[in-house]
Amino acid sequence: MYKERAAVIGDKDIVLAFKAAGMDVFAAESAAEAEKILKTRAKDHCVIFITEDLASGMGDALEKYKRKAYPAVIPIPSSFGTTGFGMAGIKADVERAVGTDILFNKED
Amino acid sequence: MAERLNVNPTRMELRNLKRRLSTAVKGHKMLKDKSDEMVRRFVELAKENKRLRAEVEEELSGALRSFALARSCCEDYVVEEALAMPSRALKIKAGVENVMSVAVPHMEVSREEAGEAFPYSFAQVTAQLDESVLTVSKLSEKLIELAQVEKTCNMLAIEIEKNRRRVNALEYVLIPQTEETIRYITMKLDENERSATVRLMKVKSMIEDK
Numbered sequence: 001m002y003k004e005r006a007a008v009i010g011d012k013d014i015v016l017a018f019k020a021a022g023m024d025v026f027a028a029e030s031a032a033e034a035e036k037i038l039k040t041r042a043k044d045h046c047v048i049f050i051t052e053d054l055a056s057g058m059g060d061a062l063e064k065y066k067r068k069a070y071p072a073v074i075p076i077p078s079s080f081g082t083t084g085f086g087m088a089g090i091k092a093d094v095e096r097a098v099g100t101d102i103l104f105n106k107e108d
Numbered sequence: 109m110a111e112r113l114n115v116n117p118t119r120m121e122l123r124n125l126k127r128r129l130s131t132a133v134k135g136h137k138m139l140k141d142k143s144d145e146m147v148r149r150f151v152e153l154a155k156e157n158k159r160l161r162a163e164v165e166e167e168l169s170g171a172l173r174s175f176a177l178a179r180s181c182c183e184d185y186v187v188e189e190a191l192a193m194p195s196r197a198l199k200i201k202a203g204v205e206n207v208m209s210v211a212v213p214h215m216e217v218s219r220e221e222a223g224e225a226f227p228y229s230f231a232q233v234t235a236q237l238d239e240s241v242l243t244v245s246k247l248s249e250k251l252i253e254l255a256q257v258e259k260t261c262n263m264l265a266i267e268i269e270k271n272r273r274r275v276n277a278l279e280y281v282l283i284p285q286t287e288e289t290i291r292y293i294t295m296k297l298d299e300n301e302r303s304a305t306v307r308l309m310k311v312k313s314m315i316e317d318k
Contacts, residue, residue: 004200004218006252017175021245022198046202046215067138067266069204069213072259076251077169086165090157090258093265097150103158 003046003070010051011078014065018049031057038073046070051078052085086091110284117296129286135276143271146208150264157261167247175240189285190287198248210267212260217249 008025015025028034034054038061041048042093048071049067055062055075065073075086095101115121198217205214 004202006198006200006248006255012170013176013179016179017172017240017244018248020241023249025247045259045263046200046213048273049251057124068263069211069259069263070202072213072215072255074251074255074258077165078172082165082169086161087158090154090161092260093261094150096263097154097268098147102151103154 004047006043006047007041007045008076009037009041009051010049010054010076014051014078023049026090028054030054034058035061042071047072047074049074051076052083053078053080056083056085087105110281111283111290112289112292113297115289115293117293119297120165122290122297123147123285125290129283129290130280132283132286136275136283139271139275139278142208143268143275146264146268149207150261150268151256153261153264157254160250160257164250164254165246167243168251171240171243171247175237175244178237181237200252207260207264208267212264213256215252217252244307277313303308 006023008015008023009028010025011026012029019025024041024045028037031054034050035058038048038050038058042065048087049060050058050073052075055073058059062073065071075089077083077086090102091101091103094103114123190242201216201218203214203216204211206212
């Protein structure tokens with residue numbers, strides 16, 4: 001059966017907030033460190049949230065997890081607000097599927 | 109013009125090729141329909157994904173900002189101690205759903221309501237911390253929903269891309285090639301037949317001339 005825990009990888013200061021919400025938290029300083037944690041924890045969690053500033057440096061490592069149903073690796077904003085990395089991911093998906101961006105170009 | 113397949117121009121090959129062509133055309137039609145339906149669902153999901161993400165990003169960055177503020181109001185170790193033992197565990201019921209024969213995750217939060225919302229005593233920490241902890245806890249369900257939708261989008265996008273390759277390979281390579289080969293074999297067979305007729309006529313006339 002699938003694992004039933006969620007995990008958060010991020011800056012030491014903000015992961016504590018998720019700990020109170022009952023998620024497993026792992027502090028990481030750099031993208032490389034986050035990647036290492038992701039690799040070792042991928043099997044024990046069904047959802048892994050990674051703060052955008054770390055996720056943006058991880059590129060290929062995230063792509064690998066897109067093909068399987070679990071774990072879901074999802075970027076979330078950090079305490080400095082969003083960098084737009086998560087939205088860029090949706091945009092990339094739309095472009096991949098439809099060939100052109102049909103969701104976002106109305107706004108810009 | 110499409111390149112023809114490297115086969116012998118025989119009646120048997122022709123029959124096989126015709127059968128293959130009809131399968132390919134049928135398959136192409138079905139894959140194309142599948143692709144259309146997947147794109148339709150994907151667009152719906154992507155819109156939902158965008159909406160959810162915008163909401164979550166806004167609320168979460170607000171909550172995290174206030175959390176950072178709350179932290180700065182007291183000593184590091186106080187906050188760390190206060191949050192060291194969470195009173196509730198976030199449990200997720202994880203399953204697999206089938207969307208257009210893609211196995212996508214399906215998650216549900218099954219929270220144990222037993223514990224207190226705050227794992228610490230109010231005497232030690234500031235009220236801002238309470239608020240941000242509460243918002244993050246409330247947000248966690250939305251976060252899981254976002255995770256599910258976003259993952260489904262990811263996987264559908266990949267599947268759509270794969271499917272499009274298949275459709276294109278059938279439409280632009282396999283079907284034209286097979287058609288071309290069928291034409292080639294038909295012409296070759298007709299030619300053989302004609303030459304046989306001519307040969308017979310020639311033989312006949314030679315016999316009559318004697």
